[in-house]
Amino acid sequence: NVTDVIYTPIKSDATRVSALLSGEVDLVTDLPTQDVERLRKEPNLKVLDGHEVRTIFIGLDQHNDELKYASVKGKNPFKDVRVRRALNMAVDREAIRKVTMRGLSIPAGIMIAPGVHGYSTQIDIVQKYDPAGAKKLLAEAGYPQGFEFTLDCPNNRYVNDEKICQSLVSMWARAGFRVKLNSMQFANYIPKLLALDTSA
Template structure:
């Protein structure tokens, strides 16, 4: 309910009393201490939220101290995304360590939950259905509308079938409807369509660490290590044509890999150059590839708006400058491990910034040990600045650090930015659901007229 810094390395948090987990056990400081330790574990995907946290000290059931290596300007932001787990429940079900996502490990926590939120998990059948039911003991029930009693989430892979389900009334809410069907949905008097700029940017990553690419016909060296090759590829991809034809205007062509609402967003650098195939060919020739080269592109086909269609278009655009791209489009469950395990030469990735701060982008995507840095990029100065901005409390100094990193990443074309996404939701006209840039429906806010 409140927090304060006792000194530059100690934060005190006073926890809400009377909160229980879904199984009825009380929420205490011991659960917070356990969760922090678990989230910092080697298999955790959340450890980068807690880079400055060195430990915890339980004072009593509802008071805890977080110990840090120094001042942390984004600690409170980061903690919002470390969701507290029940220590007793995790111990009971052998889940005291986080799931090893890279090793495709499945623990009890993959299909079960025990939180403190407004809805409880009734059934979890991945790729089939997930059913949530109202938690009658939710501590914050008086604050929100909290009108929806039961949520049935049904994945429907076929776009036409998804739209038909909404039109027929089989479903009430459609997340990310197919863009080609938006006009039809908007004309239906029983359906409403809402949109908002999303906190997510789409880009392509290039393996710049390997001595030789796995899928290329170039042997003995890596074309992506050459900045001119990366520049050529960026110029060959026509982001404006993709915006117009594939995205139907529902994207913002980008020259950086973070969205405008993120703190430290470099507006002056986010000016995507127009496609220039001739200049791209010249750069490739200067780099020693006058006839281009061959490489495989890994792409998801069920994660981002029109992801596979975008990749198909990029294959054609790069082909025009001599780069033969072999497309491998797969489900996100097969695609993402290639990136986190650094087993992809060339890949599509989308990045949302949970903490809405540039440091989050750098920590995950541009540091040597960044969990999603499939490019293998590393630079001593970027490492130094990323670490420094995590403890710098002087706003002007921290802003300068962020700006320097963005300038380096953009000028050296470390990634190939494509666009910032736009969120579109379609729903039964009787449903009121406030939109947020993170594209996460909050059903506790929803109302049915």
């Protein structure tokens, strides 16, 4: 029986894992994905994992008539569904699952996660990775040479948030998008997002 619980915030992933291994703490959450397999092999530890209802997504500025922090002037390419579809087609979700998330994620086709009211496998259809098709669609939208925009990304809020953004930058480049990654602390990210002072 548990009679007391002492909650000790430990921001650093490495320090949190060290505290667990040394016995300083009995339980940790949000393990770094790179440490999960190693910790599974520890005889005195039990790693519990399961599905979360968190969906990581990229929001695109479809509000402003001119896209901020972009090479396109006088209009907003993200208002064109072909551009948004091209971005979607250029994301290799399986690579993110296997490499970036080390098998600890599920590719999503919709915002609603399994386990949340309203989820349906009938509409959770993951876009097939198709960088060549994305490039073609981008050209059809009037951007045969692609264009540049900035991706604002938190680097201390979600599991592997910055690594996911780095993966997206390289994937989108294969389709013709030139993306500047602007990583920042979550405390700086949120005001920027709420002020719509972002392109993505």
